[in-house]
Amino acid sequence: MKENAYAYMLHNVPYWGNKTLFRLMEEFGSCKDIYNVKEETLAKYVTAKQLSMFLKQKKKWDVEAEYEYLYNRGIDFYPYFSEEYPARLKDIPDAPFALYCIGKLPDELKPSVSIIGARNSSEYGRYAARLFGEKLALAGIQIISGMARGIDGISQTAAINSGGLSFAVLGSGVDVCYPEENRMLYDALITQGGIISEYVPGTAPKPQFFPPRNRIISGLSDAVLVIEARExxxxxxTVDMALEQGREVFALPGRINDSLSYGCNSLIRQGAGIASSPEDIASYLRKELFKKLPKLNEDNRNFKTGECEEMLSMSEKQKIIYRVLDFYPQTSSVIFEKVVASGMEMNVSEVMNGLVELCISGFVSQNGTGFYKKVS
Incomplete structure (x- = not known):
């Protein structure tokens, strides 16, 4: 029987949290060995209440059948030792022992940003959430959030509507849509991203579940963007958790007399990056991505290791075209004007041929009539 099936059983034992599970794994080596350990031995490592709950669970739980039922419901289960478990989460404080997912997990090789903010947002905040959600998604950046009403849901909806990917981390089971008003977004995320939670399926949302889930939102992200927050x-x-995890924090500046901007303005005073446009964040992520290339290659994560070498082999004309591209689609006429402004003597036909060659090589993508740099 698969180790994941035993992990799923242990993860469902009441009062067995992450710390208990990690401690037992360190002691016994595998979930199967924990499951089969003698009662008197296990009693040395857990409380009487935890032991009682485990023994009750073991009697009523068919390990193989329960795991198969979970799979048949379309819910994937990723314990921390599985290959699919997000690498970004492995080193954060209090990493979740396991994740449940409907849809898919974020792509490890693509940059991701969490967009968070006020539930009762202003028109300015809603506009900014749509703008950043859409433009960052168009740049190939994954949007992570909590699917909450307000800024979270608006930014994720914008990302989905633009054809991008977005992922929601819930403070409930993955099979529980909360809030219900975001049902359409919930359904869309399943096909254009994923629904993620550390809580077992069927878990109802509770206030105490949301602060812990925020560490997963920031943990899955390379940067955190705050759009409107009270003092x-x-x-x-979430910002505190992001900083503890070493994530970069950006904040949208607002009017000094607007209470919804107090939190953002305060973050900027404390050193957070100013999010004056989506490009501010895209530019930061671009630099971070190239910093990570050597490590990604060392970790054998199937990154296109020849990509940097191919960039060095670009012709001078291709390099000029590539430099004037953005992470948002631009028409060929705009690109041509930028090429001319750079001082390079090229005609429209040469620019178009260069764009086609860059598309074929995988460095540039086309979205309708627009061309843009690929982030990864």
Whole structure:
């Protein structure tokens, strides 16, 4: 029987949290060995209540049948030792022992940004959430959030509507849509991203579940963008976790007399990056991605190792064209004007041929009549 099936059983034992499970794994080596350990031995490592719950669970739980039922419901289960478990989460404080997912997990080789903010947002905040969600998604950046009403849901909806990928981390089971008003977004995320949670399926949302889930939102992200937050907003809990995890934090500046901007303006005073446009974040991620290339290759994560070498073999004309491209689609006429402004003597036909060659090589993508750099 697969180790994952035993992990799924252990993860469902009441009062067995992440710390208990990691401690037992360190002691016994595998979930199967924990499952089969003698009662008197296990009693040395867990409380009486935890032991009692485990023994009750073991009697009523058919390990193989329960795991198969989970799979048949379209819910994937990823314990921390599985190859698919997100690498970004492995080193964060209090990493989740396991994740449940409907849809898919974020791509490890693509940059991701969490967009968070006020539930009761202003028109300015809603506009910014749509703008950043759409433009970052068009740039190939994955959007991570909590599917909450307000900024979270608006940014994720914008990302989905633009054809991008977005992932929601819930404070409930993955099979529980909360809030219900975001049902359309929930359904769309399943096909254009994923629904993720550390809570077992069927878990109802509770206030105490949301602060812990925020560490997963920031943990799955390369950067965190705050769009509107009051001075003592719960959003700032996610910011604290992001900083503890070593993630970059950006904040949208707002009017000094707007209470919804107090939190963002305060973050900027404390050193957060100013999100004056989506390009601010795209530019940061571009630099971070290239920093990570050597490590990605060392970790054998199937990154296109020849890509950098191919870039060096570009012709001078191709390099000029590539440099004037952005991470958002631009028409060929705009690209041509930028090429001319750079001082390179090229006609329209040469620019178009260069764009086609770059598309074929995989460095550039086309979206309708627009061309843009590929992030990864």
């Amino acid at each position: 003592k907003s719960g959003t700032l809990i």
